Amino acid sequence: MAVSIPDLCVxxxxxxxxxxxxxxxxxxxxxxxxxDVPTPAPGWNVRDQIAHLQFFDRAMTTAVADxxxxxAERALLMAHPSxxxxxxxxxxxxxxxxxxxxxxxAARVELIDAFTSADPSTRVPWYGPAMSLGAAxxxxxxxxxAHGQDVFDAFGLVHNASAALRQVAHIGVRALxxxxxxxxxxxxxxxVRVELGAPDGEVWVWGEADAANxxxxxxxxxxxxxxxRRHVDDTTLIRIGxxxxxxxxxxxxxAGPAGTGRERGQFT
Numbered sequence: 001m002a003v004s005i006p007d008l009c010v011x012x013x014x015x016x017x018x019x020x021x022x023x024x025x026x027x028x029x030x031x032x033x034x035x036d037v038p039t040p041a042p043g044w045n046v047r048d049q050i051a052h053l054q055f056f057d058r059a060m061t062t063a064v065a066d067x068x069x070x071x072a073e074r075a076l077l078m079a080h081p082s083x084x085x086x087x088x089x090x091x092x093x094x095x096x097x098x099x100x101x102x103x104x105x106a107a108r109v110e111l112i113d114a115f116t117s118a119d120p121s122t123r124v125p126w127y128g129p130a131m132s133l134g135a136a137x138x139x140x141x142x143x144x145x146a147h148g149q150d151v152f153d154a155f156g157l158v159h160n161a162s163a164a165l166r167q168v169a170h171i172g173v174r175a176l177x178x179x180x181x182x183x184x185x186x187x188x189x190x191x192v193r194v195e196l197g198a199p200d201g202e203v204w205v206w207g208e209a210d211a212a213n214x215x216x217x218x219x220x221x222x223x224x225x226x227x228x229r230r231h232v233d234d235t236t237l238i239r240i241g242x243x244x245x246x247x248x249x250x251x252x253x254x255a256g257p258a259g260t261g262r263e264r265g266q267f268t
Contacts (some may be wrong), residue, residue, distance in 0.1 A: 005120055008137040008167065009112050015164035016108055019148040023050070023101060026155040029137060035097025040229070040262060046154050047097045049147045054104035057111045060140060063124050064114040064133070070125055080182065084127055084256060116248050128178070128255030141167045142253055146227035153229075153267070160184040161199040161220065169196055172253040173206045173228030179252045188243045196222050212239030215248060226253040228261035 026034045035047035063070040077084055115137050124136040145168045151157040173194050180187045193207030196219040221235035225248055232248045239245040252259055
């Protein structure tokens with residue numbers, strides 16, 4: 001799926017706007033305590049989720065603009081005894097929600113500037129393998145959607161689809177090998193076809209038409225599973241074949257160690 005960097009940035013900004021609307025509605029519902037509302041991620045509240053996005057936006061900006069500096073900072077963060085995500089969270093946990101949102105907004109502007117100014121052929125170092133610039137933008141879209149979902153769940157709000165949803169699904173499909181490697185499992189050699197129904201009625205398809213292994217269902221459900229925001233058994237996804245079934249049980253669109261996901265029945 002060939003998409004230009006400017007088009008990807010439009011999708012990133014669209015999902016950023018969806019998250020901003022969620023935060024505004026949460027503030028109206030919960031007032032000054034909205035930042036303290038717990039999210040489904042154990043030990044993380046709404047403020048932590050926004051601070052996490054801000055931290056890694058700035059890290060990505062550095063990775064694009066100054067890769068040597070990023071690699072030095074990465075080494076320090078990866079040495080944190082509680083892991084990368086918790087180390088990043090601790091670095092910004094003293095912020096108020098208002099401070100976290102303000103710094104996130106500023107970081108996102110800088111990130112968009114870095115993406116649109118960079119050579120499209122740039123290879124971007126990260127906490128996993130280095131990525132193309134397009135993959136790096138898509139990764140930030142996916143992270144915004146996933147952590148945004150945690151905030152929507154915390155506030156009890158519906159996460160309306162933006163143009164970014166297709167990019168989340170795309171990175172989820174492309175991350176099949178990562179889902180296995182992060183668990184030290186052999187990557188399947190047999191193809192999996194993915195057929196997803198988009199909110200507007202379009203069908204998004206990846207993989208060969210004659211593949212024996214298939215994942216079929218709503219795009220939102222697929223995105224919730226590959227970002228580990230829902231247990232696959234709590235969705236309407238149809239899994240055909242042993243590889244498709246196994247993949248959906250371990251799917252992980254994000255870099256880093258194997259995630260724990262959500263418990264079955266947590267959102268039913």
